[in-house]
Amino acid sequence: MRLIIDGDGSPVKDTTIEIAEKYHLPVVIVTSIDHYSTKEYPDFVTFVYVDRGQDSADFKIVSVIQSPDILITQDYGLASLTISKAFAVLHQSGMRYTKMNIDSLLEQRFYGAQMRKANKRTKGPKAYTEEDRQIFRTNLEKIILENESH
Secondary structure, three states: OOEEEEOOOOOOHHHHHHHHHHHOOOEEEEEEHHHOOOOOOOOOEEEEEEOOOOOHHHHHHHHHOOOOOEEEOOOHHHHHHHOOOOOEEEOOOOOEEOOOOHHHHHHHHHHHHHHHHOOOOOOOOOOOOHHHHHHHHHHHHHHHHHHHOO
16 A cells, blocks of 8 residues: 655645654655655655646556555546545545545536636635644545555
8 A cells, every 4th residue: 555645736745644654654746847856755755756747747646556555636637537546535635535526526626617717716725724634634544544454
């Protein structure tokens, strides 16, 4: 089992790394070369850098993910492509993407894009809170334990 993070703009990298250390799990962060970092990370964390370009990280993740991996992403499209391949796909808010909720999430995304094309305003994402981080932490740990018992 690996924890794979869609790394571009993810606010839960450090939280995921803390949890991975607790459970002795490897972490793979897939991100654009634009987000190259010289920050020191533990040995169990690896980075996969991809070329610039829309969806480059997504394509890489789709090509490498497999069960029993757990993916962390805020991208509904990527989640829809990996639900059947990964053990679990989790949003940074702690919401687990499922076959039951992905269609409505994609539909919401589509309607939001249509509104923006028509120059109508849509709400952006709300600020990430400490409460969101705690919900994410709790749900990621539940999924890890569920995965270990399989």
